[in-house]
Amino acid sequence: MLTHHIETADIYQKPAISDISERQKHWTEEIEKAIMSNMGLKIRRQTHEGPMEFKIMPQRIFRDTYENTVYCIDTAGLSHPLDTIRSMTVIPPFPVKKADDMTDFLWGISY
Numbered sequence: 001m002l003t004h005h006i007e008t009a010d011i012y013q014k015p016a017i018s019d020i021s022e023r024q025k026h027w028t029e030e031i032e033k034a035i036m037s038n039m040g041l042k043i044r045r046q047t048h049e050g051p052m053e054f055k056i057m058p059q060r061i062f063r064d065t066y067e068n069t070v071y072c073i074d075t076a077g078l079s080h081p082l083d084t085i086r087s088m089t090v091i092p093p094f095p096v097k098k099a100d101d102m103t104d105f106l107w108g109i110s111y
Contacts, residue, residue, distance in 0.1 A: 028082065032061065035061075040092060041056050042088070043088045056096075057075040059074055076097065076098070
């Protein structure tokens, strides 16, 4: 008698995406307002090198659903994780050299 053994592959199920914190929702709203009114932002955030201040012209908000992290992408092509922001102030717009890189693709950020 011939028997068949069928192996099934393990199925990876990604955990459900949790909601972002109230603080990140607040930062998202402020960034959206600045983008819509073409204003700049001065943000203080924690980096690997310690606290730093950035003056940016925000361009878009990006949510990495794999790591459940939200980023502000500025016109220079830099990404600023919202969970590292400690303070944010709206400032007048200022000229910025736009990134030559395609910022629609964020290398190093999983999505």
